[in-house]
Amino acid sequence: MRSSTAPASGLRLGVFLLMLPLLLWLLLLILLPHVDMVLVSLRERIGFAEHRFSWMHYELFFTESLYWRTFLRTALISIFTTVLTLVIAFPVAWYIAKLVRGRRRTLLFLACLVPFWVSELVRTYGWMILLRESGVISGLLQWSGLAAEPVEMLYNDVAIMVGLVYASILFMLVPLVTTLDSLDDSLVEAAYDLGGNHLSVARHIVIPHAMPGIVSGSIVVFMLSVGNYLTPVLLGGKDSMWFTEQIFTQFITRFNWEQGAAFGVLLLVLSSLIVWSGLKLTRQSFAETMR
Amino acid sequence: MIATLPLTRRFRWTYAAYVLVFFVYLAAPLLVVGVFAFNDSRFPALPWQGFTLDWFIANTPERTGLIHDRGIIRSVGVSALVAGCVTFLAVTLATLNAFLFERCQFPGKNLLFILMLLPLVIPGVILGISILIFASRIANYFDFNHDILLDMLRPGLLLVVLGQFAFLSTIATLVISARLRTFDVQLEEAARNLGASPLTAVLTVTLPFLAPAMIGAGLICFLMSFENFNTTLMLVGSDATLTITLFSRLREGATPVLNAVSLLLMLGSMLLALLAVRVQKRA
Numbered sequence: 300m301r302s303s304t305a306p307a308s309g310l311r312l313g314v315f316l317l318m319l320p321l322l323l324w325l326l327l328l329i330l331l332p333h334v335d336m337v338l339v340s341l342r343e344r345i346g347f348a349e350h351r352f353s354w355m356h357y358e359l360f361f362t363e364s365l366y367w368r369t370f371l372r373t374a375l376i377s378i379f380t381t382v383l384t385l386v387i388a389f390p391v392a393w394y395i396a397k398l399v400r401g402r403r404r405t406l407l408f409l410a411c412l413v414p415f416w417v418s419e420l421v422r423t424y425g426w427m428i429l430l431r432e433s434g435v436i437s438g439l440l441q442w443s444g445l446a447a448e449p450v451e452m453l454y455n456d457v458a459i460m461v462g463l464v465y466a467s468i469l470f471m472l473v474p475l476v477t478t479l480d481s482l483d484d485s486l487v488e489a490a491y492d493l494g495g496n497h498l499s500v501a502r503h504i505v506i507p508h509a510m511p512g513i514v515s516g517s518i519v520v521f522m523l524s525v526g527n528y529l530t531p532v533l534l535g536g537k538d539s540m541w542f543t544e545q546i547f548t549q550f551i552t553r554f555n556w557e558q559g560a561a562f563g564v565l566l567l568v569l570s571s572l573i574v575w576s577g578l579k580l581t582r583q584s585f586a587e588t589m590r
Numbered sequence: 591m592i593a594t595l596p597l598t599r600r601f602r603w604t605y606a607a608y609v610l611v612f613f614v615y616l617a618a619p620l621l622v623v624g625v626f627a628f629n630d631s632r633f634p635a636l637p638w639q640g641f642t643l644d645w646f647i648a649n650t651p652e653r654t655g656l657i658h659d660r661g662i663i664r665s666v667g668v669s670a671l672v673a674g675c676v677t678f679l680a681v682t683l684a685t686l687n688a689f690l691f692e693r694c695q696f697p698g699k700n701l702l703f704i705l706m707l708l709p710l711v712i713p714g715v716i717l718g719i720s721i722l723i724f725a726s727r728i729a730n731y732f733d734f735n736h737d738i739l740l741d742m743l744r745p746g747l748l749l750v751v752l753g754q755f756a757f758l759s760t761i762a763t764l765v766i767s768a769r770l771r772t773f774d775v776q777l778e779e780a781a782r783n784l785g786a787s788p789l790t791a792v793l794t795v796t797l798p799f800l801a802p803a804m805i806g807a808g809l810i811c812f813l814m815s816f817e818n819f820n821t822t823l824m825l826v827g828s829d830a831t832l833t834i835t836l837f838s839r840l841r842e843g844a845t846p847v848l849n850a851v852s853l854l855l856m857l858g859s860m861l862l863a864l865l866a867v868r869v870q871k872r873a
Contacts, residue, residue: 329708410616
């Protein structure tokens with residue numbers, strides 16, 4: 300018995316009232332601000348509070364090599380980070396999903412969650428203490444005799460990637476563990492019984508089954524890396540050349556909001572494209588993946 | 591490569607060693623942050639100079655412990671205020687959203703649900719600048735056309751709250767909806783049969799059932815708001831939140847006071863996270 304006694308019109312009004320806060324939130328905080336960002340990116344300042352339509356900020360992006368290079372660099376390092384995260388996380392996910400049981404398994408899984416609950420700022424600060432010239436790793440290397448002098452490991456691309464992988468590995472681990480967990484052990488056993496070796500079983504059984512997890516994990520990791528600001532700025536130093544840093548510079552330092560908005564639109568387009576193509580690739584729906 | 595398959599001893603050990611190295615990688619940065627909060631040295635670096643609590647409690651010309659550091663204490667207050675407001679707003683909206691999506695049928699429901707999920711795929715920096723732009727447009731409009739100054743729409747705490755509210759509502763909605771989905775509607779109908787009005791039935795039967803999810807979502811929102819950096823960075827005015835204060839201190843040069851703050855922050859967030867897991871598990 301699932302009946303509602305309220306009359307149809309009363310129900311409509313009720314639904315509308317319930318929907319109103321959501322609509323306001325959506326309109327005022329999500330949709331209109333983004334439409335406005337696109338509008339601002341398409342105008343040129345010609346005087347005090349005077350503007351006209353122009354593509355100039357997008358043209359500048361393509362003609363000024365610093366800008367498009369930074370964009371490309373951000374995208375490439377993020378892609379590389381995503382692949383690296385997948386490669387590092389997969390064996391760990393397999394271990395948690397298939398090789399340990401019971402309490403130990405819960406414990407390991409919880410241990411993976413801990414860094415995620417700690418502020419990104421604290422995590423990045425930890426990496427600075429580890430990697431810098433006067434840092435812990437440099438100290439250990441000298442103490443063990445592997446290095447004669449202090450070694451500077453901060454302020455380069457490897458440091459950025461170490462930090463980015465660290466920042467997002469959880470979002471790869473969780474979907475991987477979930478999908479691998481649902482893979483029936485007997486399928487793997489059967490594949491080995493039929494003469495498969497590690498490589499062929501991985502290729503024909505494990506990876507196809509884990510694909511949804513791989514894709515949703517990769518999407519999230521890529522998005523988080525592209526949109527990251529703290530890690531590249533703190534671990535990459537002055538020459539980190541990250542696109543979000545460029546957006547910040549345009550907005551806060553140069554007060555050139557039109558240019559900053561154009562960069563924002565470009566970054567949003569890039570990350571939406573990745574999400575969209577990832578979902579298309581695996582024929583998953585956005586709503587289902589996010590649930 | 592599953593538990594039931596015979597594996598060579600060497601393979602097993604190599605694999606276990608890899609997993610161990612992975613967990614060392616996870617723990618290392620957090621450990622060093624914590625340990626160097628107690629180092630009796632002006633820099634958070636080796637060599638180890640001995641144990642001290644100075645960076646927490648000292649109040650001498652050379653060393654200011656965190657409890658005497660006005661800037662940090664103030665920004666903790668600001669962060670708590672922001673997080674409190676955001677949590678209240680997000681959980682309220684999320685509870686309404688949960689009823690809307692789980693109980694109501696209306697045209698365009700799927701589209702609305704997808705739109706509601708959008709903040710999950712918008713990078714935090716971009717969410718920040720778009721709200722900054724839109725708020726400034728409204729403020730400028732009133733300023734130029736009606737001579738009304740709307741300073742609250744300039745960078746400052748209200749914008750920080752709105753910016754965080756924008757994406758945390760989605761997360762809270764997902765948590766609370768998931769719980770409402772498992773609710774047995776017959777319980778509510780039973781209350782109605784016993785003479786309760788629809789509102790009373792929801793308030794006395796459904797909401798108590800939802801409470802663990804609401805508390806859990808609230809804790810998650812509080813934590814994520816307290817720790818948020820990307821969106822806040824673009825919207826913050828003169829009142830800095832804790833993460834913003836820490837960031838600018840970090841750029842000036844790190845001192846062990848930052849380690850002390852970070853250690854407390856870590857302990858605090860783990861406590862909240864544990865609480866959030868507990869509350870939802872027990873339900």
